Amino acid sequence: MRRWLTQLRKEQQLTQQQIAEGAHIDRAYYAQIENGTRNPSMAVASQIASFLHINPSLFFTEHLSEPFQTALANSPITLAHCDLSLRYTWMFNPHPDFKMSHILGKRDDELDYNEGTLALMDLKKRVIETKKTQRERIYFPLSDGLLYYDVFAQPLYNQKGEIIGAATASTELPS
Template sequence: MEHKKRTWLGRMRKVKGLSQDEVAKLVHIDRSYYSKIENGLRAPSEKLAEDLADLLGFHYSVFGMEKSPFFFALRHSKVVLAHFDLNLRYTWLFNPHADFDPVLAVGRTDVEMEKGSGSEELMQMKKEVISRRQTMSKKIVFTLSDGDAAYDVTCHPLFNARGVLIGGSTAAIRLQVCAFPKVHS
C-alpha cells in the first residue's frame, strides 16, 4: 500500500496553532503515533479520527476517503470535492482546478484564494446552506487561468459524529460546453 503524507492534516494543525506534541496530548496518544498518522504511516481508529477531527475542525470522513475506491476513480475526473468549516474556510479540498493547491487552500476561504463573482457566489451559497441547514445546487461560473469555467455545485450541511453542525461539503463538476454546428435547411 502506498503511504501518502497527510499534508492537509499538518496544515490543519498549523492553522490551529498547535504542535504535534500538543495535538497528541489533547487526544491522549503518544506524539510519535500522531506523527505517523500525519506522515501517512498509520491510520487512526474511527474514534481517534473523530477526536482529531473535533480538535482540528474537520470531518473525520476524510480519513476514510483515502481507502475508498472512489478516491482513485475521482482523482483525475472533473469532480471537485471539499469540506469547509462554519467560517467558510476549507478543511479539505480534493481534486481542485490546477490554479489551486489543495493543501494551501486549507484554512482559507474562496475569496482569499480567488477574487471574483464566482467565488463570492459560492461563499453566499455556503452561508445559505449553513443557515438553512439544507442542501442547495446551482451553476456557478468562475474565471480561471484557462478561461471561464462553469461548475454544477451541490452544497450540503456537514455534521460531526454527535450531530453538531460543523460546516458543509461541496461536490462540483466542471461542465463541458459543447458548440453544435448550425444545421441549415
C-alpha cells in the same frame, strides 16, 4: 507521509506536542500518524480532526474505493465539505490551480478573491442558514480561463443531527 497534515499543522503554527495534547494522545503516536507509519483509529482520527477543525475522513481518503477514485479522478467534478465558518474540512479532486495542502482550513475568499468565490461562499451560507439544498451556476476566473460550474450544495450534519457545515458537488460545465 501525510503532507497535508504537516502543512495544516504548520499553517496553524502548532507543534506536534500541542496537537497531541489537544487530541489527548501521545506525541510519538501523533508523529507516527503524521509521517504515515501508523493509521489512527476512527476515534483518534476524530479527536485530531476535532482539534484541527477538519473532517476525520481525511485520514482515510487513500482507502476510498478504487471504483470511486477511478471514476472521479481527473473528472470535472469536485466534492467538498466546509464547517459553519465556511472553512474547508475535506475536498476531493480540486481544480489544478489549488493544492489540497493549501485548501484545508481556509475559506474561498482566502484562496482567491473574485465574484465566483464570493458567490460560492454565499451559496454555502444560505444552505447552512436555511438548512435546505441549493443549486446554482457559478463562474470562476481560473488559470485555464473563465470556467462555469454547476454547484449543488446541501447541509452537512453530525451524528446527533446538528448542522455542522455544507457539502458541495461542483461539476465543470462545457464552454
